[in-house]
Amino acid sequence: MSLGKKLLWGSLGWVLGGPIGGILGYTAASLYNNEARSGSYNSYFSGNATVYPKTKPGDFMVSMLVLFASVMKADKQLLKSELDFVKQFLKNQFHTNDVQDFMVLFKDILNQDYHLRDVCRQIQRSMDHPSRLELVHVLFGLSQADGHIHPEEIKIIHTIARYMNVSENDFISIQAMFVRDSESDYKILEVSSDATDEEVKKAYRKMANKYHPDKVSHLGEELQKLAEEKFKSVNDAYQAIKKQRGK
Numbered sequence: 001m002s003l004g005k006k007l008l009w010g011s012l013g014w015v016l017g018g019p020i021g022g023i024l025g026y027t028a029a030s031l032y033n034n035e036a037r038s039g040s041y042n043s044y045f046s047g048n049a050t051v052y053p054k055t056k057p058g059d060f061m062v063s064m065l066v067l068f069a070s071v072m073k074a075d076k077q078l079l080k081s082e083l084d085f086v087k088q089f090l091k092n093q094f095h096t097n098d099v100q101d102f103m104v105l106f107k108d109i110l111n112q113d114y115h116l117r118d119v120c121r122q123i124q125r126s127m128d129h130p131s132r133l134e135l136v137h138v139l140f141g142l143s144q145a146d147g148h149i150h151p152e153e154i155k156i157i158h159t160i161a162r163y164m165n166v167s168e169n170d171f172i173s174i175q176a177m178f179v180r181d182s183e184s185d186y187k188i189l190e191v192s193s194d195a196t197d198e199e200v201k202k203a204y205r206k207m208a209n210k211y212h213p214d215k216v217s218h219l220g221e222e223l224q225k226l227a228e229e230k231f232k233s234v235n236d237a238y239q240a241i242k243k244q245r246g247k
Contacts, residue, residue, distance in 0.1 A: 012058040014126040019118040020066055023109060055127045057220040061090070063123050064138055065102075067160055069109045070116050071139050074156040085145035089138075092222050116156075120163030130215035132164045134227050136171065140178045149179060173207070177233040185237035185244075197245065204238040 015021060065086070072082050086106055090099045123132065136157065143153040154175065161171040169190045176187035186193045191203035211230040216223060 012062065013054070013056045014122075015059045015062045018122040018126075019114065020062060020122055023066060023112055023114055023119070024062065024105070054218060055131050056218075057223065059127070060131055060135070060219050060223060063119075063127065064089075064135060065106050066109055066114075066119055067123075067135060067139055068142055069106070069112075070160065071143055071153050071156055072110065074150065074152040079146050081146040082142060085142055116160065117163050120160055124164045127164075129166075130210075130227075131219060132166055133170060133174065133211070134216050134219070134223065134230070135164070136161050136166055136174050137177070137230050138226065140174060144178055154179070170210075174230070177230065185240045188233055188237040189241070197247065200238070200241055204234065207234045 015024065068086060072079075083103075087099055087103060090102045123135070127135075139157045139160065140149070143149045143157065157175075158171060173188050173190050176184040183193055186195075189200065189203040189207050191200055195203065208231065211227070211234055213224045213227040213231055216227045
C-alpha cells in the first residue's frame, strides 16, 4: 500500500459509516488489496456506522471531497482549475506527490448521486463547529479557483452551511472574505457599520477567538495553516475599519 493510502485510510473515523461511508464504499474497496480490506474495514464499508467523538484529519478531508463535488457540479461545469485546486490541496495535506488514489476517489464521488442533506447532517452530528466553519471557508476557496465565484456555487455553499448548522452570520462572515463589497469588513466581524468603536473592538476580539487556528489544531498542521487565512481576514478587516475611521 502506498504512503498516501496509509495516510488516508489510517486517518479515517466516523466517515466510514453513515451516508458518507456509503459513498466511499465502492471506490475504497477498489483501492484496497484483498488483505487490506479484511478485518475492521469491512465492517465500516458494510454500512455499520461507528461515530467517533473526535474528527480526524481524514474525516475532514473526505467530507471536504464529498462537499467539493457538490459545489463543483453546481454551475453545471467541471473546470480544470477546480480539479487542480483539489489536487494541490491533497498534496499539501498528505506531503506526497502521489495523489492518484485520492483523485480516483474524488472523480468517483463526482460521478455519484447522493443526498446532500443526509451527508451534511452526518457532518453536523459528528464534526466540531470550528471544523465545520473551516469546511465552509475551504469550499469558498474552491469556488474561487477559476477566479470567479458563480452565483450557483454560492447558493449551494449556503445550503451546505445551513444543513451543517452553521449560522447565517457565520456564513455571511466567511462569504465576505471572498465576495467583497463596501460592507465586507463589517460583515467579516459580524458587526453593523454604525457600531461604535468599542463595539467594533469587541466584535474583533470575538471573531479572532472564533477563527483562531488553534481551534482546528486536531486536523493537522496543513489544515491549521489554512485556517490562518480566516484569522488573517479578521485582522485585516479590523485594521481596515480603524483606518477608515481615522484610528
